[in-house]
Amino acid sequence: MFDSGVGGLSVFQEIASLLPSENYFYLFDNEAYPYGELAPDVLVDRTCRLVRKMMIREAIDIVVIACNTASTIVLPHLRELLNIPVVGVVPAIKPASLLSKKAVGLIATPATITRQYTHDLIRDFADDKDVKLLGNSQLVDMAEKKLRNQTIDLEQLREILSPLIGNIDVAVLGCTHFPLIKQEISIVLGGNVELVDSGSAIARRVESLLEIREREKGYGRREVFSSASPYQEEALNITLKQLGFSPVQLMTLDVSDR
Numbered sequence: 646m647f648d649s650g651v652g653g654l655s656v657f658q659e660i661a662s663l664l665p666s667e668n669y670f671y672l673f674d675n676e677a678y679p680y681g682e683l684a685p686d687v688l689v690d691r692t693c694r695l696v697r698k699m700m701i702r703e704a705i706d707i708v709v710i711a712c713n714t715a716s717t718i719v720l721p722h723l724r725e726l727l728n729i730p731v732v733g734v735v736p737a738i739k740p741a742s743l744l745s746k747k748a749v750g751l752i753a754t755p756a757t758i759t760r761q762y763t764h765d766l767i768r769d770f771a772d773d774k775d776v777k778l779l780g781n782s783q784l785v786d787m788a789e790k791k792l793r794n795q796t797i798d799l800e801q802l803r804e805i806l807s808p809l810i811g812n813i814d815v816a817v818l819g820c821t822h823f824p825l826i827k828q829e830i831s832i833v834l835g836g837n838v839e840l841v842d843s844g845s846a847i848a849r850r851v852e853s854l855l856e857i858r859e860r861e862k863g864y865g866r867r868e869v870f871s872s873a874s875p876y877q878e879e880a881l882n883i884t885l886k887q888l889g890f891s892p893v894q895l896m897t898l899d900v901s902d903r
Contacts, residue, residue: 646671646709647696649680651792652785652822653711656734659844660709660851661867667855668866672699676873680714681756681782692719693726695872705729707854709847711821713753717760730854734843736763736819741841742771745815750838752806752830753819755780763819777813781805787829788822797829806833818842 646657650673657671677683677691692715696708708723708731710716716733723731736757741749749771757763758780767776783805787797809816816838818824824842831840 646711647692647699647715648673648710648712648821649678649715650675650785650789650822652788652820652825653709654792655821655824655842656709656711656844656847659848663848663852664855666863666865670699670703670705670866670868670870672696672870672872674872676871679754679782679785680712681754681785685718688715689719689722691872693722696723697726699870700727707732707851709851710734711847713820714756717757717762732847732850732854734821734847736766736817737841737843737846738763738766738776738817739770740846741815741817742774742776744839744841745774745813747814748775748777748812750777750779750809750813750816750834751819752779752781752784752809752816752823754782754785757819777809779806779809784826785820785822788825791826791829797826799829799833802826802829803833806830810834813838815839815841 646653646660646669653671653673657669661667661669672695674680674691674695677687680688683691692710699705707729708727710719710723710731710733713734713736716735720731720733736751736753738749738751751758751763753763758778783801787802791797803810810833813834814837816830816834818827818830818840823830824844827840831838
């Protein structure tokens with residue numbers, strides 16, 4: 646599983662809850678965080694290089710790009726490069742449009758909001774709905790801070806989400822970081838706004854691609870890698886414990902061509 650930061654742990658949690666006996670390797674490119682500010686060619690190069698290095702290190706059956714920003718441009722390149730399934734994460738526009746009776750709010754990074762892929766999803770699955778777009782990178786930083794046990798500033802969050810407050814009945818969490826602050830977002834938007842993300846759908850997709858017919862008992866390996874150090878391993882393990890995982894050893898994977 647790959648992301649620019651630790652937001653993809655929200656997807657990791659969904660898949661591992663469904664398939665606990667599988668072995669999981671989570672790799673995040675903190676050296677280039679945040680991905681929303683990278684040029685597309687740089688993002689593609691780094692993602693492909695790091696995923697390829699992980700495949701050399703371990704026997705990988707499937708790759709999950711647990712990052713909405715990367716998924717919108719990197720999937721075709723990875724699928725051409727690899728001979729195993731590659732699953733991406735896209736904003737849950739379709740299920741949100743089916744639930745909404747008023748208007749849908751898409752909360753994502755500025756890069757995801759501007760991608761043609763996102764606008765194609767809206768055209769194909771929510772053409773008859775009012776979809777309000779909100780792109781903000783500060784929410785990503787908020788999620789990262791929460792994972793380090795820092796308090797979320799609800800007033801700052803309210804200011805960021807103010808264009809949506811009272812104007813929508815369904816909100817799409819269009820970045821894998823955002824489910825990590827789902828509780829805070831719900832407080833600000835109000836309990837009458839339903840929050841939707843792609844985590845459970847991605848987990849079911851992974852299960853089907855792996856053709857798992859009978860779920861095994863037991864608990865597989867979980868290892869976490871970053872592209873740069875230092876990263877607060879103690880803080881990360883606190884977060885993983887909160888997500889139901891055992892402590893992991895944080896290892897660094899060199900992004901260079903060596």
